[in-house]
Amino acid sequence: MKKRRERIDRGIKVRAEDIFAVCSWREMLYLSAPRLLPIVGFIVLPLILGVYWQRVLLSVAIFALLAISWDILAQSGMVSLGQALFFGMGAYCSGILNHYFGISPFVTIPIAAVVGGAICTVLLLPVLRLRGVYFAMVTLIIPLMLERVIEATKIFGGTEGISGLTSLPSTWLELYILLAAVLAALFGFRRLMTSDYGLVLKGIQDNDRSVMNAGINIYWFKIQALFIASVVGSFAGAMMTHVYRFVGMPVFALDYSILPIAAAMVGGPGSFAGATLGAFILVPLSEALRALGGLRIVFYGVFLVIFVVGLPEGIFHFVARKYHQFERWVEVEK
Amino acid sequence: MSETPLLRVDELSKAFGGVQAVNRVSFDLNKGDLLGIIGPNGSGKTTTVNLITGFVKATGGRVMFKGQEITRLAPYKIVRLGIARTFQMVKPFYQLPAFKNMIIPLYSPRVKALVGGKYGDRNAVALDLLEEVGFERDAQVAYKAASVLPQGYLKRLELAKAIALQPELMILDELFSGLSLAEVASIVPIIEKLLLEGKTIIMIEHRLKELFRIANRVIVLNFGRKIAEGSAKEVMESDEVKKAYLGSEE
Numbered sequence A: 001m002k003k004r005r006e007r008i009d010r011g012i013k014v015r016a017e018d019i020f021a022v023c024s025w026r027e028m029l030y031l032s033a034p035r036l037l038p039i040v041g042f043i044v045l046p047l048i049l050g051v052y053w054q055r056v057l058l059s060v061a062i063f064a065l066l067a068i069s070w071d072i073l074a075q076s077g078m079v080s081l082g083q084a085l086f087f088g089m090g091a092y093c094s095g096i097l098n099h100y101f102g103i104s105p106f107v108t109i110p111i112a113a114v115v116g117g118a119i120c121t122v123l124l125l126p127v128l129r130l131r132g133v134y135f136a137m138v139t140l141i142i143p144l145m146l147e148r149v150i151e152a153t154k155i156f157g158g159t160e161g162i163s164g165l166t167s168l169p170s171t172w173l174e175l176y177i178l179l180a181a182v183l184a185a186l187f188g189f190r191r192l193m194t195s196d197y198g199l200v201l202k203g204i205q206d207n208d209r210s211v212m213n214a215g216i217n218i219y220w221f222k223i224q225a226l227f228i229a230s231v232v233g234s235f236a237g238a239m240m241t242h243v244y245r246f247v248g249m250p251v252f253a254l255d256y257s258i259l260p261i262a263a264a265m266v267g268g269p270g271s272f273a274g275a276t277l278g279a280f281i282l283v284p285l286s287e288a289l290r291a292l293g294g295l296r297i298v299f300y301g302v303f304l305v306i307f308v309v310g311l312p313e314g315i316f317h318f319v320a321r322k323y324h325q326f327e328r329w330v331e332v333e334k
Numbered sequence B: 001m002s003e004t005p006l007l008r009v010d011e012l013s014k015a016f017g018g019v020q021a022v023n024r025v026s027f028d029l030n031k032g033d034l035l036g037i038i039g040p041n042g043s044g045k046t047t048t049v050n051l052i053t054g055f056v057k058a059t060g061g062r063v064m065f066k067g068q069e070i071t072r073l074a075p076y077k078i079v080r081l082g083i084a085r086t087f088q089m090v091k092p093f094y095q096l097p098a099f100k101n102m103i104i105p106l107y108s109p110r111v112k113a114l115v116g117g118k119y120g121d122r123n124a125v126a127l128d129l130l131e132e133v134g135f136e137r138d139a140q141v142a143y144k145a146a147s148v149l150p151q152g153y154l155k156r157l158e159l160a161k162a163i164a165l166q167p168e169l170m171i172l173d174e175l176f177s178g179l180s181l182a183e184v185a186s187i188v189p190i191i192e193k194l195l196l197e198g199k200t201i202i203m204i205e206h207r208l209k210e211l212f213r214i215a216n217r218v219i220v221l222n223f224g225r226k227i228a229e230g231s232a233k234e235v236m237e238s239d240e241v242k243k244a245y246l247g248s249e250e
């Protein structure tokens, strides 16, 4: 007797999709819980965490933004291996504005996000026509090249970097700005990607020839997606600069390119919530493993492999399915 | 006749490395015509379409649309001027439901310009267009993911995407291939209706019987060269055409 698993929508999901949703607390809670949970969590967490874990939470938010930035590109048909470019560009822009011109972080951060994003977009313009792995290779190499350029030319502090930058008034403010940014990105971009505009971007990922054939200039749309993603990454970099009160070559390091991708993969590629969830799992995990010293990378790698092999859909899609559907075994004839 | 034709293809050529895929092909097309392009496999029909629509860059010759040269324009610009095509290999946006596939052409600047700014509810327009090409409205098929649609519906979807662009010239590359007789019979009236609405159409076809019923002119390609042109009857009586078709069936 063969059996197969059958997935059925939960009754509450079916009811909640209908008019009943507004008639019962249970259905309203069912609908709003997935949105309320991150909002409430983000408000409460900074209040209950100690100083060390507040730092970790800062990192989580930074990497969540980078993972979301990666996912915007991925959903528009661009596979990037170089979020460090966006991160580093934003970091250097705000560092330079603060150090050489004495501008307050409240001004440097938004300027660095937009200007850094614009510079990254222009840098990648010539390779926008490359597809798949070729585009990915270029994005991987550019930040590493910039690192060498800074080392060789000794500009902006060279290998020493720029230190003694102004920080934001308090850690709480830093945390709340970052967490608010993550929430805004999470919900804002999800709405964007389900709009007609977002459909065009997803169409480019699916079948760019067919989008061209609809009279749409796909390069113009890719430039826009690239700019949006760059701004998100540059914002994260600019924030980090003022948190550490330092900017230097490490901002272009491979970590900022690879960890966001890992977060998106583990959390659930193709959804911003997945990317965020991935950052919330991977960053604290990598902190917890710090005690293991060199072996840390091994454990980290094993964990990643287990996840990618065992749960290729990602945690978010898995949890979302469990939330909306139940499974049961049914017998198959034959 | 002194009137400029809607489309003029002049000595159009394309070489892929050593292969001369299209070799000095010329023809004119007047408004309201239905031109059939036939020929054995690999004779350069799809490449001719790709050259006209800008997906492949010509190595020689010119394409004029409404008196304007479009030879090396980008595909999206050619679409905006009023030429829409379907692909022989239909590849829908698999992630999306069928009717959401229609949003992308409806988002086109061409449609925006024709409708005058705001389009309103694209979903409603999408469902109307799909109904026109035979997606039954009360059957849920328009809401199904494109990845699970059968070939017949994918071809209809491809046609609807071209119609959505409100083109003056439509180029249909083997729309009937892979369809059953009944399915072809149900699509033919849609094409006849498009002609009545004043559209000009080029059809690449292997299904000669169905094509000859609606085409008022046919050209035959073989090894990238145009070997015959005229009515269906004239063309099929040409010795060179008989030889090309016999040769390809061996």
Ligand SMILES: Nc1ncnc2c1ncn2[C@@H]1O[C@H](COP(=O)(O)OP(=O)(O)O)[C@@H](O)[C@H]1O
Pocket: B016, B019, B020, B021, B039, B040, B041, B042, B043, B044, B045, B046, B047, B048
């Ligand atoms: N992108 C390409 N690269 C190289 N050769 C090609 C390409 N596209 C078509 N060809 C060649 O050009 C010739 C004509 O192909 P095609 O236009 O697809 O023929 P048809 O549509 O009439 O079957 C064939 O010999 C084919 O192999």
Ligand SMILES: [Mg+2]
Pocket: B045, B046, B047, B088
């Ligand atoms: Mg062909």
